[in-house]
Amino acid sequence: MEFNFGFGKKTVNFHVKDENLLGEILPKQLEVGLVNEAEVKRAMESPIGTKKLKELAIPGKKIVMITSDITRPMPSKVVLPIVIDELRAAGVKDSDITVVFALGSHRAHTEEEKKYLMGEELFGRIRCVDSNVKDYKHLGTTQGGTPVDIFTEVAEADMRICLGNIEYHYFAGYSGGAKAIMPGVSTRAAIQANHSRMVEAEAKTGNLDTNPVRQDLEEAIQYCPIDFIVNVVLDKKKQIIKAVAGHYIKAHREGCRFLDTANKIEIANKADIVITTPGGYPKDINMYQAQKALDNAKHAVKKGGIIILVASCAEGLGEKVFEKWILAAPTAESMIEDIQKNFELGGHKAAAIAMVLKNSKIFLVSELEADFVRKVFMEPFRDVQSAVDQAFAEQGKSAKVLIMPYGGSTLPVSK
Template identity: 55%
Template sequence: MELRFGYDTGEQIVDIPEKNLLGVLIPNPVEYTRTGAPEVQYSLEHPICSGRLEEIIKPGEKTTIITSDITRPMPTDLVMPLLLDELYKAGLKPEDLTLVYACGIHRMHTLDERKKLAGESVFSQIRCIDADTSNWVHMGITTRGTPVNIVKEVAEAEKRICLGNIEYHYFAGYSGGAKAIMPGVSTREAVQSNHSLMVEPLACAGVLEGNPVREDIEEAGNICKIDFILNVVLDEHKKIIRAVAGHPIKAHREGCAFLDKLYLKEIPKKADIILVSPGGAPKDLNLYQTQKALDNAKYAVKDGGVIILIGSCKEGLGDRTFEEWITQSPNPHSIVERIRYDFQLGGHKAAAIAMVLEKADIYLVSELPDDLVRNIFLTPQPSAQAALNAAFAKLGKDATILAMPYGSSTLPRVKIRRES
């Protein structure tokens, strides 16, 4: 069987013996009546547990819209014209509006990237800026001790609207909702405090209730009050098939429930070999982002197995602290030990990779130099096919395989058999 895995804007093609293949984890079939712009428009006209924007926002109120940066597949350029129409109906003028790209701890955008994200029309109408975390306002502190330090343009707004796409997040449970505020427009100190909660047991993909990271994020979103959200769920082709708008938590929960119907994948058992890709650009820009697919794959691999991670990582490792931790540690276990007493943002990603390495080998198909890949405890492979051949050589010709072409989105879960 020939399978294709997204790799930057292209593909990696792999021939897999059908007798070895336990399954291909593609989205579940779900029913929906609208897609794209009509679905977004419908959500704006039918907000969840909230009034429409024209009922919430008064003419002249300074309103900030927070949206995702270039490392996320959120189609801001499609959503923003519809949102602007609603805001103009509410009596706002272009000078009342600012679009802020939630860069978090990621790099700033180029001018062309900011234009592309917003779309030419929106970019020419309203102010579109990156979140500058060097200029922030302290708004409070959560019960778990996270400082709510928010970039000035967001903190001083009279109304705040958060955009985002909903997918699984390896320790916040899901993306979307208040994540636009924390970590999106928060200082590094604040993000580090929040993310340090990732070491707790319930901080994992697909978990909301009792998840300390998600609860801390949403408390920050209450302190820096979110007035309205507009979140979307994308299919494997990055097309909007569900949009939810309105209350920052209740609307988000409906989006998460839909995501589960689409991407939560029950598997009969774990496999010896996992072939996984984030799905191509922009999710595989660097190893820092590509890691999210790896973390989902860990739920499907047997102890002692091999995960073949397919991602271009054409921009390198993606974070200075992450690079320091993963390149200068003597072995993976030392990273796992370090994160328990010396939590650092960036180091947490290195620790996440190290924890997978304690369970399975990782073969990486990327544009990173082979020496660098070996130095970070991974095994470089020139192609996905070569990686599979190497995995067979290690584990034997009868090794079982699961394929995850959309690994950042799909969450495997071993089916629980109940005795009759």
């Protein structure tokens, strides 16, 4: 059977014999009503747990809208105009609105990237800035010891509106909701303190209620309140099939429930070989982002099996501390031991990859140099078919295969 995967801004093809194929892990085909702009407008008219935004907004007040950076698939250029139109209906002037791109620990944007995220018309109308980890206000400390250090423009705003997309997150449970603030517009020290709880057993994909990372970041909102959220769920074509608006927990949880109906996929058996991809640009822009697909794929592969990760990684590893940890480690196992003794933001993703390597090999199909890939404990390939053929050579001609074309967003769950 032939398959086609996203790879950067293009696609790549490969085939697997039908007799070897256990199945393809795809988002469920849901019957949806409205999509894209129409679905966002519906959600805005039916907010969960709050009044409508146009009833909450006060003209003359300083309003910030926090949205995702270029590494996220959040369609800001679709959602922002709708939210801004509602603010204008309340009498809010464009000059009182600032859009803040939540960088977390990621790099700053170019002006062209900001224009891409905003859309050309809004880019010329509404002020937009990147968050800055060095420009912050300390607002308090959570019970877990996380400093609530928030980008000054957000901390000083009169009203905060958070936008985001909801997908699975390998230790916060799900993206979206309060994550726009913590870690989105927080300092590196704050992010590090919150993320240090990833080593706890309940900090895992698809868990909310007992997840220590999620509990901590939502507690931070007591010190930096969110007035309104608009979160979306995307299908495999990256169109909006569900939007939720309103209270930062109540609306977010409704979005998470919808995601589970679409993307939590039961599998009868684990596979000897799992072939996965984050889904192309921007999710495979670097290894730091592509790691999410690995973390979901680990739930589908047998112990001693092989995961083939198809990810361009055109920008390399993508984060300096992550690069330091993974290149300096003598063995993959040492990263797990080190993160438990000395948690460091960036090192946490290196340790997460090492946890996958404890159970299975990783074949990496990327644009990275072969020697560099070997240094990060993976086996390098330039094309998918070569990786598939080598995996069968190692696992045997009768090896069973699962395909994950949307590895960053689909969560395999054993029956």
